[in-house]
Amino acid sequence: MRTRTTAGAITKLEKSIEDLAGKFLKTSQKLDDGHYLSKHGAQTTLGQQFRRSITGIAPDGSKGIAVNSSRFFSNNLQYDALKKAVQIFESTGKKSFSFSMEKPVGEGFLSGGRGFVGSTQNVQAVFKNGKLLTLYPKIE
């Protein structure tokens, strides 16, 4: 009984942390005028990502190019990736770079219907005018 209660509390806590990370990302994206949550966030569906990879219509409804289309597995993982991206940006001054999170962080579809990648550890970050423009799981 006690174990079940503890497990329930942990689940509730994890959900709270995930929700908090989501709120942080939402606020952060707004301040950055970025696209990383709306186009690559865990709240996007695989259906939306597939549609972008084929038609260029992104999960946020914007019409662009049919490109590799990916999402993070969770808000927490995207938050961790954002923190690492900011650390690299601040320590190197580099505005656009790829890096490894050394654990699976996301999934997505290769452009033009070339297939689905179920897991990647790699992330691409792009800063513009000192703000994070985008941050996405790099699947190829």
Place this chain on the structure above:
Amino acid sequence: MNFVNRYFIDDVLSPLSGLADSDEDVKQYKHFQSDNENQVKALFHEKIKPAFDYKNDNIKIKTKNALAFYLVSDKVNFASIFHSNLLPFQSPKNPKLFFVWLWEVLFDFENYNLIDIKSFSENNDIDEPWRLL
């Protein structure tokens, strides 16, 4: 043994990477033709070469080796490199040619075939390009 890292090719494209996520940039490059040599080379001269020239010599050498190695060996799918970087324009019909033009702009028509690919091993470490700064 010398090492080559394909992520230096990704890295050299970094001034354009991820811009497919920017509606503003997608609009800017709406009529850009990635199969048109003049347009592509003009873009490389404007956006890629100045950033490349600013890099340290170690990164320049590693980029040059990686580009030459993969152009000669064909051990990489150039379409994959193009697609993985979310560039803000349509992909070229011949992605390898796109990277040949990149070589010609960055290295002034040197012959990339002169590289001895047998003297290199691959070590595709995604973190190396930013760690070398």
